[in-house]
Amino acid sequence: MVRLSTITTKTGDSGTTALGDGSRVSKSHPRIEALGAVDETNAALGVARTFSSGAMDADLAAIQNDLFDVGADLCIPSADAKTLRISETQVLRLEQTQSALNAELKPLDSFVLPGGSALAAQLHVARTLARRAERRVVALAAGEAVNPALLRYLNRLSDFLFVLARCANAQGHGDVLWVPGQNR
Numbered sequence: 001m002v003r004l005s006t007i008t009t010k011t012g013d014s015g016t017t018a019l020g021d022g023s024r025v026s027k028s029h030p031r032i033e034a035l036g037a038v039d040e041t042n043a044a045l046g047v048a049r050t051f052s053s054g055a056m057d058a059d060l061a062a063i064q065n066d067l068f069d070v071g072a073d074l075c076i077p078s079a080d081a082k083t084l085r086i087s088e089t090q091v092l093r094l095e096q097t098q099s100a101l102n103a104e105l106k107p108l109d110s111f112v113l114p115g116g117s118a119l120a121a122q123l124h125v126a127r128t129l130a131r132r133a134e135r136r137v138v139a140l141a142a143g144e145a146v147n148p149a150l151l152r153y154l155n156r157l158s159d160f161l162f163v164l165a166r167c168a169n170a171q172g173h174g175d176v177l178w179v180p181g182q183n184r
Contacts, residue, residue: 020075020083030140035074037133041157042067044126051119056164059097063157066090073150074137086150094156102163110177112162116169123165130158 016024017032025031042064049060072084114124134154140146166172 019077020072021078023077030136030143031074031077034133034136034140035071037129037136038067038070038074038154041126041129041133044122044129048119048122048126051117051122052168056119056167059164062093063160066153070150070153073147074140077144085147086153088149088152091149091152091156094153094160098156098160098163101167105163105166105172108172108175108177110179112166113176113178114165115176116165116174120165120168120174123161123168127158127161127165130154130161134158 015027017027018024019031045060045064045067049057049064052060066086069084069086069090073086076083114128115121134151134157137146137151137154141151166175169175
C-alpha cells in the first residue's frame with residue numbers, strides 16, 4: 001500500500017524524478033511523459049464525474065482506479081511478477097461494457113463533434129487525453145518494454161469514452177454532428 005507523509009521532497013528540483021523501482025530519470029523521459037498523459041486523462045475523468053451519476057459514474061470510478069493501475073504498471077520498468085500490471089480482464093471489462101452501451105445507440109451517419117451536454121463534452125476531452133496517453137505509451141514502447149495489455153487498455157479506453165459521450169447525449173439523440181462544408 002502507498003503511504004505519503006511528505007508531498008514536497010525537493011528531490012526533483014534538478015529535473016529528475018524517481019520511478020517506482022527507485023531509479024531516477026529526467027522529467028522529460030518518455031516514461032514520465034506517458035505517466036503525465038495518463039494522469040491528465042484521470043483528472044479529466046474526475047471533472048466528468050461531477051456531471052455523472054448511476055451506472056455511468058460507477059464505470060468512470062472503475063476507470064479512474066484502473067488508470068492508477070496503469071500508472072503503477074508504467075512506473076516500474078522491470079517485468080517483476082510482483083509488480084501491479086494492467087490485466088486482460090480489465091481490457092475485457094471495457095470491451096464488454098462498451099459493446100453493451102453501443103448496442104443501445106442509434107448508428108452514426110456522420111462524425112460527432114465534441115459537445116452536446118456538459119458531461120458529453122467533458123468525456124470528449126477525456127477521450128482526446130486518453131488518445132494522447134496512448135501515443136505517449138506507444139512512443140515509450142518503441143524503446144522499452146511495455147505491458148501489451150496496457151496498450152490495449154488505453155486503446156479501448158478512448159473508444160469507450162466516445163461511446164459513453166454519446167450515451168451522455170441522450171443516447172446519441174443529442175449528438176452534435178459534423179456537416180461537411182456547412183460554412184463555405
